[in-house]
Amino acid sequence: MPELPEVETIARGLAQRVRGDRIESVWLGSKPEPLKSPAVEIQATLERARIAGVRRVGKHIVFDLDSEGARRQWIVHLGMTGRLLVARPESELPKHTHAVLRLASGRELRFVDPRRFGRLSVVHDEFAPDGHEPMDIGFELFAGLFRRRKTPVKSALLNQKLLRGVGNIYADESLFRAGVRPRRHAGRLTRQELRRLYKALQRVLNQAIKAGGSSISDYVDAGGEEGLFQFQHRVYGREGEPCLVCKTAIKRVVIAGRSAHYCPNCQS
DNA sequence: ATACCGACCTGTCAGC
DNA sequence: TGCTGACAGGTCGGTA
Numbered sequence: 001m002p003e004l005p006e007v008e009t010i011a012r013g014l015a016q017r018v019r020g021d022r023i024e025s026v027w028l029g030s031k032p033e034p035l036k037s038p039a040v041e042i043q044a045t046l047e048r049a050r051i052a053g054v055r056r057v058g059k060h061i062v063f064d065l066d067s068e069g070a071r072r073q074w075i076v077h078l079g080m081t082g083r084l085l086v087a088r089p090e091s092e093l094p095k096h097t098h099a100v101l102r103l104a105s106g107r108e109l110r111f112v113d114p115r116r117f118g119r120l121s122v123v124h125d126e127f128a129p130d131g132h133e134p135m136d137i138g139f140e141l142f143a144g145l146f147r148r149r150k151t152p153v154k155s156a157l158l159n160q161k162l163l164r165g166v167g168n169i170y171a172d173e174s175l176f177r178a179g180v181r182p183r184r185h186a187g188r189l190t191r192q193e194l195r196r197l198y199k200a201l202q203r204v205l206n207q208a209i210k211a212g213g214s215s216i217s218d219y220v221d222a223g224g225e226e227g228l229f230q231f232q233h234r235v236y237g238r239e240g241e242p243c244l245v246c247k248t249a250i251k252r253v254v255i256a257g258r259s260a261h262y263c264p265n266c267q268s
Numbered sequence: 269a270t271a272c273c274g275a276c277c278t279g280t281c282a283g284c
Numbered sequence: 285t286g287c288t289g290a291c292a293g294g295t296c297g298g299t300a
Contacts, residue, residue: 002294003294059293080277080292080295081279096278113277116277116278117295118294119295149270155271158294168292169293213293217280257274258294
């Protein structure tokens with residue numbers, strides 16, 4: 001569900017709400033749980049730890065923990081439908097709740113995920129997945145990621161080992177703004193096209209973060225607020241509707257199993 | 269090494 | 285009303 005702007009919004013909201021709080025106890029649901037680390041290890045790491053900060057890395061939410069001087073990190077990936085909610089303990093537990101952390105402040109931090117694509121893990125050293133942060137990478141490095149790749153540029157944008165945090169919405173939206181068709185071979189983009197894509201991607205991510213992300217069906221931030229960037233989508237979810245620039249009908253095709261939206265006139 | 273494609277899950281919505 | 289199929293913000297592992 002959430003891509004970089006949504007995860008960034010959620011992480012900022014969580015940081016405001018739970019930074020400095022202490023985790024008193026941890027409940028993990030039974031069944032095949034979405035855990036990448038053993039349940040006992042997650043329990044042991046989280047219990048009694050103080051939340052020193054919350055931040056985003058790619059599409060991951062990173063809780064920096066301080067447990068008796070030791071630095072640990074709790075990593076949450078929300079998958080498609082995952083949510084992290086701060087709630088009063090007496091409020092009803094939503095269906096598909098897979099983890100509940102009781103905080104010293106008396107509140108609960110709940111992980112809810114109907115489709116179970118989300119993942120929880122803990123790491124002891126610095127969490128450093130592959131891929132570059134699209135907002136931090138320089139242009140030369142960015143251009144180098146695409147060099148000699150035969151894969152469609154859309155797929156390259158979604159590849160988290162190259163850039164981390166870009167998902168289906170922002171890949172389509174940045175390709176539209178750059179005037180590049182999603183099926184173009186990544187390695188065949190001209191330098192000028194790469195330059196446009198680089199700028200478009202950074203701009204669209206920044207604008208989306210300012211808008212609090214895109215809310216489609218059920219995304220809300222840590223405070224239950226909906227994002228507003230869906231109103232600025234120009235191609236994503238607009239199949240058959242007129243291009244906002246030239247009125248041509250927006251097309252939807254499938255690339256590597258994911259839908260891709262583009263304007264056949266504006267993108268070449 | 270690289271690139272597709274199904275699998276993993278549940279929910280929703282359109283069409284019949 | 286109810287059934288079926290398509291589709292959904294993501295990632296992984298197997299295969300070609």
